[in-house]
Amino acid sequence: MNKILLNAAVLLLLLPAPSSAIITVASEIDRLQEQNNHLIIALFISLLLFGFITSVLTNRSTKVTKLSNELNQKKHVENYIDILSHQIGSHTTIIVSAAKSLLDRQLDPKKNTEYLKKIIRRGGELNTLTDRLLELAKIDQITSIDNPDNFNLTMLINKTINDFSGRLLAKNIFVAFDKTTPIGINSDKILTQEAFENIINNAIDFSPIDGSINIQLAKSNNTITVKVLDQGAGIPEYAQAKIFERYYSTARPDTNQKGNGLGLQFVKKIMDLHGGSVTIDNRKNTNGVIATLQFPQ
Known part of the structure; x- marks a missing residue:
């Protein structure tokens, strides 16, 4: 608006006739005002387009980040599933070995009790280990x-x-x-x-x-x-x-x-x-x- 008034003032000084100067200045003001309105509209449309593009890019970025996190989490869980499978095998080996000892040998009651306790203890530890590993699998950033x-x-x-x-x-x-x-x-x-x-x-x-x-x-x-x-x-x-x-x-x-x-x-x-x-x-x-x-x- 200041620029419009400044242009009008300059024209007023340059024009020879006061009446024609007023008409010309008024026309120039209208023309500049119309031009200014077009610029404002163009700027407004540009801002809308910028906001829309930014929103689209942000949404895409969020989806990509979410997908990346899901893939990393899937890989993280798969790692622990592999480890869990391995450790289950380790425990069941000992449990099966103890069970075979009960079947294959003529053991005294004391030995029978010892092997049974080993099987029970190992079963309990296996449950605890399973719970612990599943907990660890949920905590991707665990450091200690x-x-x-x-x-x-x-x-x-x-x-x-x-x-x-x-x-x-x-x-x-x-x-x-x-x-x-x-x-x-x-x-x-x-x-x-x-x-x-x-x-x-x-x-x-x-x-x-x-x-x-x-x-x-x-x-x-x-x-x-x-x-x-x-x-x-x-x-x-x-x-x-x-x-x-x-x-x-x-x-x-x-x-x-x-x-x-x-x-x-x-x-x-x-x-x-x-x-x-x-x-x-x-x-x-x-x-x-x-x-x-x-x-x-």
């Missing part, structure tokens, strides 16, 4: 264990060794673990047991008949360390960088069959959640590997 348990790790290791007694006996493998002093640990008990069982299971798989497994437990500098040493063939050089990759597995020496490649990945996930670490290296100057689990306290 918020409510750790406090328990005797020495006792848990001894119980786990006992749970594998059937498999150890089948290959005549001796387990050396003479730790009797209770060592308390703050960690998720079920997941800690699962991590340790996967390591022991691998040690048995790759150990030769009549071999031995040495388990070491120590606490120092606010760190609890569990080491499992076996006498297997060790990790081939080509596989050393891949052992924690999902689905990667090497053949077992006695069956030449591969696992599903989920066990060690599951162990690494557990240790990462605890802020700890897991390493598996070939032993020096002898056959076998040494698996090391470290839990910060």
Whole structure:
């Protein structure tokens, strides 16, 4: 509007006749006002188009983001379903082994009771594990264990060794673990047991008949360390960088069959959640590997 008035004033100064100047100025004002209205209308239409395009793009972006999140969530859930399937297999192996012991052997009542308790305990732990993994599957951004348990790790290791007694006996493998002093640990008990069982299971798989497994437990500098040493063939050089990759597995020496490649990945996930670490290296100057689990306290 100021620009219109300024133009009108300039015209007024330039025009020679007052009456004609007024008419001309009025006409110019009308013309400029009409031009200004067209600009306003054009600007308004442009703003409407901009708003519409922005809305469409935002809606598309929201849909793409939602679809991406759904795909990521689906992949996340599928990962845990795979892991859950693997862990169910691990538990059922022990349950079936204990059940076979009840059927195949003439056991005294005390032994019968022991195997029945093992089956019941394993069934309960399997239910707990299933619930825990389903909970973890829902939490995509979990980075740590918020409510750790406090328990005797020495006792848990001894119980786990006992749970594998059937498999150890089948290959005549001796387990050396003479730790009797209770060592308390703050960690998720079920997941800690699962991590340790996967390591022991691998040690048995790759150990030769009549071999031995040495388990070491120590606490120092606010760190609890569990080491499992076996006498297997060790990790081939080509596989050393891949052992924690999902689905990667090497053949077992006695069956030449591969696992599903989920066990060690599951162990690494557990240790990462605890802020700890897991390493598996070939032993020096002898056959076998040494698996090391470290839990910060």
